[in-house]
Amino acid sequence: MNLFLTTTLLILVTISTTLLPHNAYGAKCDPDDESGLLAFKSGIKSDPTSMLKSWIPGTNCCTWVGVGCLDNKRVTSLSLTGDTENPKSFLSGTISPSLSKLKFLDGIYLINLLKISGPFPDFLFKLPNLKYIYIENNTLSGPIPQNIGSMNQLEAFSLQENKFTGPIPSSISALTKLTQLKLGNNFLTGTIPVSLKNLTNLTYLSLQGNQLSGNIPDIFTSLKNLIILQLSHNKFSGNIPLSISSLYPTLRYLELGHNSLSGKIPDFLGKFKALDTLDLSKNQFKGTVPKSFANLTKIFNLDLSDNFLVDPFPVMNVKGIESLDLSRNMFHLKEIPKWVATSPIIYSLKLAHCGIKMKLDDWKPLETFFYDYIDLSGNEISGSAVGLLNKTEYLIEFRGSENLLKFDLESLKFGNRLKYLGFVT
């Protein structure tokens, strides 16, 4: 072809793609991508809120809701999120394997679609550019494939809130680029593979809400980047492993509640200067809470409820606690701790069965405005609750039963969010 002809053709092509209306002759995504996406759409049996209504054959699939492209041509991301506020917002059906035609896909995000079912989508193994998998809050089931480790280009892998069963495959340790691994709220069984220690770039590890058991393995020395560690609501037993102490500079969320962990709460937790949330509730921890907790100045949420912890409780130097639950241990706190009363931001205070013997009228919290939940049941608190309740505009729940409290209902001003008021003695 001579130069003149080539140039003319190029100009013509340019004119046709810039001047003509898009839907008529304009940019079209790659035909493989279009047919892959349309196959996905036909795998969807019900779409009550018409999430996929823009997915019309013959139109540029790069303009469809949830579809992201490179250069308006190749599909690189598929991202559909249900609206949790709207009960009709869901998709039911299965994930078509024809999505494997989307050769440039680097992220698949199918979140809160609730009724997408079927096994783990094996076609994902055929997508060499895939870096991010977030298939969350759906109804997928069956095992996580044994050979998951072969997707070693993955940087984030989340199957949280599905119905996956069976063990966490040990090959997962080959996914060394992962920064997020979220398998929480499934029905996974077995132990945490020790080989997870290979995932040195992890910042977010969430395995909560499964049926995992055995000891929490001592794998954390190499996981120095962890910010969030969620292992609550499983069947773990044994002590808190020593290697967790290596996480003190970075860890912000440590959630180990609702397991069968035992032993003492380790002193080293007091060194966790970035810790925001510590949940050790509903385990079998014994002994005292370490004095070193005085140094947890950044802690906002502390839940030590339902253990066998004893006095004395350390005086905390926290700037402002948001939520505190020390209920049902073996404490004799005598009064509501001073460092609680001075918190400007507290919304949830639960000190049920904490050996508190005071007159509630003598409790003068700095700020009562944000209180949503107060549980002081099962103590020896006397006096009237009216003064406190009158000052808590937004209270949803007050539990004060099994005390010596008086409620003079006539002088009580009810906040309009109050749903529960318990004061049977």
Ligand SMILES: *[C@@H]1O[C@H](CO)[C@@H](O)[C@H](O)[C@H]1NC(C)=O
């Ligand atoms: C999962 O979906 C349900 C129903 O829409 C919603 O209530 C729940 O908050 C969702 N889970 C998460 C983690 O968003």
Ligand SMILES: *[C@@H]1O[C@H](CO)[C@@H](O)[C@H](O)[C@H]1NC(C)=O
């Ligand atoms: C750990 O990661 C290295 C690469 O960083 C890899 O060679 C090795 O096979 C991995 N070990 C396991 C048990 O997966």
Ligand SMILES: *[C@@H]1O[C@H](CO)[C@@H](O)[C@H](O)[C@H]1NC(C)=O
């Ligand atoms: C971990 O992250 C760093 C920084 O992003 C990167 O250079 C390194 O290659 C990653 N490690 C692995 C095993 O992918």
Ligand SMILES: *[C@@H]1O[C@H](CO)[C@@H](O)[C@H](O)[C@H]1NC(C)=O
């Ligand atoms: C708090 O931290 C400081 C500095 O690291 C240390 O000297 C002190 O002993 C700690 N306090 C407690 C009660 O552990």
Ligand SMILES: *[C@@H]1O[C@H](CO)[C@@H](O)[C@H](O)[C@H]1NC(C)=O
């Ligand atoms: C509580 O508020 C009601 C209604 O505003 C008021 O009549 C009552 O005196 C207040 N009681 C106390 C103890 O502040």
